[in-house]
Amino acid sequence: MRIFFQTQHVAQIMPLVDAPTIQLDQSLMQGIAAFFSMSDGLIFDQNGDHWCIWHAGQLQHWWRLYGEKVDSPMGRKLANAAVEQESWQLNHTNFSSIKGLFRSKKQQRWLEDRWDTFGWGKPNIKDLSLQNKLLSSLSAGSLHAIFELMNQTRFRLRWEDRGSHACKLMLDETNYPYQEPVAPPSFAWSSKMNATSSPLNLEVEKGFVVDGERLCLLPSGLFDRLLDSSAGIEIEIDENLWHIDIESFENSAGLVALAEASKAQFLDT
Structure with a gap:
């Protein structure tokens, strides 16, 4: 009885502890909604190009699995x-x-806003x-593009990691002229935005964080280009599982x- 009384007494004087409050980043949310839209469950930007959303940690994991599948260094590609x-x-x-005046500061601010909207970090x-x-x-590579x-002009791209969260570019000028960028390759599965769409409304915290996990948005064209550059690599393909006309699709x-890297990453989650 004495123990019960003491427990009750302590419970009465203990302060109430509120559940942690989520601090949504309204400015970031507005930027995302202004730049991206949803159509048939897919994400598109203002130009009608398709994007996909990733957990930053899962992206790291997926890239490691992909490297194991191709058994070849793919960082440069x-x-x-x-x-x-x-x-x-x-x-x-x-x-x-x-x-105009303060051009460098304006460019820096413009780029920071862009990378914030995509969840890419701080350049x-x-x-x-x-x-x-x-x-x-x-x-x-993304920062290299803005510098060119x-x-x-064209520069040879090199970078050096500065710990696990930072890196620095080291650019060497070349004799190659700057060329007009070209669109990513188009494949049979490439998505097109329908006329009907709505703003992409995500509830995110500062740093593009959702439920404690950092997210990011990446253009599908990036992976189309990566796939296009993979022509010539060789891996074992189970033809009973993958019904692909290997001879006609390089x-x-x-x-x-x-x-397979995406499948393995999903099963490991």
């Missing part, structure tokens, strides 16, 4: 795909029209570094590797 895709996307923005044009990166090759656009191995 992903970096090149990121450069080409972001160059093409930047060509449809107003970045090149930023001029720095001045010292060619980035914080809170995704995959090093992916993030480095600003200078209207990207069969790359497609199967992408799919």
Whole structure:
């Protein structure tokens, strides 16, 4: 009886503990809704190009599984795909029209807003570094694209990791002229946006966090370019499982590797 009384007494004087409050980032949510829309359950940007949403941690896991499937270093191919895709996307923005006083600061702010909207981390044009990166090759390639656009010349891309969350670009100028970006390759499954769409409304916290997990948005064109660059790689394909006309589709191995890595990542989740 004495123990019961003491427990009751303590319960009466203990302060109430509120459940943790989620601090939604209204500015980020508005930016996402303004840039992206939903159509038939798919995500599209203002130009009608398809995007996909990832958990940042699962993206890292998927990339490791994909590398194991192809049994070949693919970081350079992903970096090149990121450069080409972001160059093409930047060509449809107003970045090149930023001029006047404090141009560098305006460009930096514009790029920070863009990367915030996509969940890509924090880039720095001045010292060619980035914080809170995704995959090093992916993030480095995306930042490389903006630098080439600003200078209207081609650079050899190299990067150096600075811990697990940051990296820095090291660019070497080349004699190659800056070329007009081209659209990603189109495959039979490429998605097209219907006339009916609605804004993409996501409830996110600062840093593109949902339920404690960091998310990001990536253009499908990035993976189309990666697949296109995989022509010639060889992996074992179970033809009883994958009904693909291997002889007529030169990207069969790359497609199967992408799919099997996604399957393995899903089963490991």
